[in-house]
Amino acid sequence: MTKNDQHTFQAGVEIQLQGVTKRYPGASEPAVGNLNLTIPAGEMVMFVGPSGCGKTTSLKMINRLIEPTEGRILIDGEDVTNKNPTQLRRKIGYVIQGGGMMPHLSVGDNVGLVPGLLKWDRKRIRQRVDELLDLVGLDPAIYRDRYPRELSGGQQQRVGVARGLAADPPIVLMDEPFGAVDPITRSRLQDELMSIQSELNKTIVCVTHDIDEAIKLGDRILILEPGAQIAQYDTPENILAAPANDFVADFIGAGSTLKQLSLRRVNELSFDHPVTARIGEPVADVEKRFADVGENSVVILDDRSRPREWISLRQLRRHTHVPTPDIEVQTIDHRSTLNDALDAMLASHHGGAMVTERTRYVGVLSYDSVTEYVRSLNEQAGSGS
Ligand SMILES: Nc1ncnc2c1ncn2[C@@H]1O[C@H](COP(=O)(O)OP(=O)(O)OP(=O)(O)O)[C@@H](O)[C@H]1O
Ligand SMILES: [Mg+2]
Known part of the structure; x- marks a missing residue:
């Protein structure tokens, strides 16, 4: 055999x-x-x-x-x-x-x-x-x-x-x-x-x-x-x-719009790209990358480009070098369903979730872009009938 x-x-x-x-x-x-x-x-x-x-x-x-x-x-x-x-x-x-x-x-x-x-x-x-x-x-x-x-x-x-x-x-x-x-x-x-x-x-x-x-x-x-x-x-x-x-x-x-969220994948939406920083990098260097005054958060990546933490510029300024985060954050895979993404967002304290592709960071999916997407689905459904 x-x-x-x-x-x-x-x-x-x-x-x-x-x-x-x-x-x-x-x-x-x-x-x-x-x-x-x-x-x-x-x-x-x-x-x-x-x-x-x-x-x-x-x-x-x-x-x-x-x-x-x-x-x-x-x-x-x-x-x-x-x-x-x-x-x-x-x-x-x-x-x-x-x-x-x-x-x-x-x-x-x-x-x-x-x-x-x-x-x-x-x-x-x-x-x-x-x-x-x-x-x-x-x-x-x-x-x-x-x-x-x-x-x-x-x-x-x-x-x-x-x-x-x-x-x-x-x-x-x-x-x-x-x-x-x-x-x-x-x-x-x-x-x-x-x-x-x-x-x-x-x-x-x-x-x-x-x-x-x-x-x-x-x-x-x-x-x-x-x-x-x-x-x-x-x-x-x-x-x-x-x-x-x-x-x-x-x-x-009822709620079939919500159900559509379990059919849609995270990678169908566009991501935000806040400033990123490497662990150990001087904070002064990171600050130079903040071109837009509206931006105030930074995604910390490790040496293998895995997202480790997402913090405010204010928090970052307490350090001279980008610190090693001591907590594990939840990330979502780019192929996850929007339903799972929403769950991850609700569990995190940010208005969004960090997205990975094979553990590498690719961007941030914001809560707003998901709700915007739901609104567009509703409008399509409304105009279609
Ligand atoms: N062994 C049997 N002898 C006689 N009637 C049966 C037998 N098995 C099922 N039925 C009848 O055939 C019909 C279909 O039954 P079936 O078990 O296929 O339904 P089902 O869709 O699987 O239902 P459920 O969701 O409750 O499991 C029902 O009306 C049932 O009463
Ligand atoms: Mg049965």
Whole structure:
């Protein structure tokens, strides 16, 4: 068997649903009625819609935990409707709310479950388990031999994600994976899933109740009405900008301008460029750079151009040489969302945030330029309708 390192992950494949229908015995209406859908390879597609609209049923037909009554499902162009469901499921990761761990198996054995069924050798499974625990932010040395009851809800959920990825399936299905954890853990898990996905490019289908989660994570969002009727299937940007109908508009709810902030990146806005100073530089030299009388603050950089502190000229003048700041300041990456930038600004005592690109300082994003940007979005929305 070949060595399995992290550069050999298998990328996603396309999923097609063609006229897929599910009638549960005795129900007057189908739970899923004639669903036609293409999920592109390597994308994360979010299923949202009211309770009972058929999200879980649609998802479980993809790995045939539920058999369709009618229709075909194609994976990477191949009709899998009549394939052996057990074999099919080994190629499709599945992550459920709470992690769905086996309580009597250790974390490592839970993650290694499917590779074990696939008869990988023990050494490879062990490597794989450690690699995946690392990937989801759990130190293997600490967590590998623990039991599920010895983990927090968020940690169990991480293990669930690791298990879904364990056999390196091209497709991962997730049913409300982060539904059972607190909002802060949830947002951290979402960030982690996004960074895992940017590395692995799986095809991920994720059911959620939370439209904000769908906007944050989804390359595309499928909004369903009862009977799994498609209300809209599009990118978050397009859905927010132009809801297809009143059902969608209601579903995405109020405050969609604010929601757009989670789609916009810091580097789409222009930055301010206050005077910068190097640690150890004579303050007199720094003062010479203050051409504009209106300017009164200075960004202190270290010898690797990392921003260290942002202080007033008045504070700086108490020193003869630019001091080494004794606190760690929060910075934001140029690719962060405006939502995260606003959070960082609210936590800092300045009217803005220092922006970095690969830890190097690039400028200051001011609170005013974000509010100005929000105003322009509102005006666009106003004139567009
Ligand atoms: N095993 C079953 N037998 C009969 N009816 C079922 C079964 N599972 C689901 N249903 C029905 O099918 C419809 C769709 O259910 P499904 O679980 O797919 O909804 P959902 O969109 O996932 O809802 P939720 O958001 O509450 O999880 C519902 O009306 C439900 O009552
Ligand atoms: Mg469901």
